[in-house]
Amino acid sequence: GAVVSQHPSRVICKSGTSVKIECRSLDFQATTMFWYRQFPKQSLMLMATSNEGSKATYEQGVEKDKFLINHASLTLSTLTVTSAHPEDSSFYICSASQRTGQLLHNQPQHFGDGTRLSIL
Amino acid sequence: SQQGEEDPQALSIQEGENATMNCSYETSINNLQWYRQNSGRGLVHLILIRSNEREKHSGRLRVTLDTSKKSSSLLITASRAADTASYFCATDAVGSARQLTFGSGTQLTVLP
Numbered sequence: 001g002a003v004v005s006q007h008p009s010r011v012i013c014k015s016g017t018s019v020k021i022e023c024r025s026l027d028f029q030a031t032t033m034f035w036y037r038q039f040p041k042q043s044l045m046l047m048a049t050s051n052e053g054s055k056a057t058y059e060q061g062v063e064k065d066k067f068l069i070n071h072a073s074l075t076l077s078t079l080t081v082t083s084a085h086p087e088d089s090s091f092y093i094c095s096a097s098q099r100t101g102q103l104l105h106n107q108p109q110h111f112g113d114g115t116r117l118s119i120l
Numbered sequence: 121s122q123q124g125e126e127d128p129q130a131l132s133i134q135e136g137e138n139a140t141m142n143c144s145y146e147t148s149i150n151n152l153q154w155y156r157q158n159s160g161r162g163l164v165h166l167i168l169i170r171s172n173e174r175e176k177h178s179g180r181l182r183v184t185l186d187t188s189k190k191s192s193s194l195l196i197t198a199s200r201a202a203d204t205a206s207y208f209c210a211t212d213a214v215g216s217a218r219q220l221t222f223g224s225g226t227q228l229t230v231l232p
Contacts, residue, residue, distance in 0.1 A: 006162070034219060043208060043222045044163075057217070093162055097218060106151050106170055106212075109220060111162040 002028050004096050006112025014120050015086060021079045021115045023094030029074040030096035034109065035067075038091040047092075050077040084119045091116055124223035126209060132229040139196040141226040143209030144189075150212045152185055152192050153220065157206045166194075166207075201232045 003026040011019050023033055031052050036044040048069055049057040056069035066088075068080040077096075081088055095109040124145040133139055145152070151170045155163040169176045169185045169192070176183045182195040196203055206227050210220040 004162075032218060041227075043224050046219050046221070049217060049219055091160075095163070095220075106168065107218075108153060108165040108168050109218075110165070111155075113162040114160070116160065 002096075002098060002110040004094065004110045004112045006094055006115055008115060009113060010116045010118075012118045012120065013084065016083055017119075019081045019084055019117060021081075021092055021094075021117075023077045023079070023096070023112050025075045025096045025098075025110070028096075028098045030077075030098065031074065033071060033077040033094055033096045035069065035077075035079050036093045036095070038093060038114075040091075044093060047079075052077075081117065084117070086119045089117055089119045124209060124211060124221060126207075126223040126226050128226060129224070130227045130229070132231065133199055135199060135201055135230055135232050137199055137230075139199050139203070139228055139230070141194045141207055141209075141228070143192045143194070143223045145192075145209070145211045145221070145223070146190065147211065147221075148214040149187070150214055150216075152183075153210045153212070154181075154183060154192075154194050155208045155210060155222075157208065157225075159205075163208065196228075199228075199230045201230050203230045204228060 005024045007022045033050040035047045047062045050069045050071040052071045058064045071077040093114040095111045153168045154166045157163045167178045180197045185192045206225045208225045209223040
């Protein structure tokens with residue numbers, strides 16, 4: 001089955017550090033990947049849609065300069081949390097759908113295992 | 121994006137019993153999906169039901185969809201301790217670029 005690998009699984013760093021999280025589709029091509037944020041005991045909130053070869057689309061309230069997204073290939077999207085602060089501590093999860101010739105719905109998304117980010 | 125609501129927020133049952141979770145949403149949808157999340161892990165896709173479908177089965181899972189009421193339910197039959205997890209519904213809204221809007225989730229605990 002389709003596998004999405006997310007790395008690292010856990011990051012602990014000091015305030016002011018920039019942190020990069022990678023999301024890879026291992027056995028399929030993903031034109032579009034999605035980045036979510038999840039606080040403890042809460043649901044997933046979509047942060048942005050990452051499109052291969054073009055700019056990401058950010059949800060309202062998400063700072064694009066704070067959360068930099070790069071989708072340079074059909075199998076890799078990265079999320080960089082710039083100058084992270086304690087309030088950025090959260091669980092970040094990416095997902096991807098298999099590439100299709102057109103924008104098709106009714107396909108499941110495949111999720112990475114998430115990255116636990118802790119800013120001291 | 122507006123989150124959907126799920127109920128109950130938490131459910132605790134004995135092994136062998138059935139578990140039912142409900143989900144309500146607000147928009148017109150292409151499909152509704154159910155996912156499972158073990159603590160501190162990513163999400164695992166369980167089942168997808170299209171907007172023109174009313175019921176779907178997969179193993180011990182049964183999903184219903186009522187688009188007139190904008191609601192869905194997930195039934196897990198003959199539950200096992202290993203079913204303990206959080207369960208989320210997610211909608212793929214009409215007009216969306218395949219983004220999913222997740223419900224608030226149900227924490228299921230199956231006691232051995």
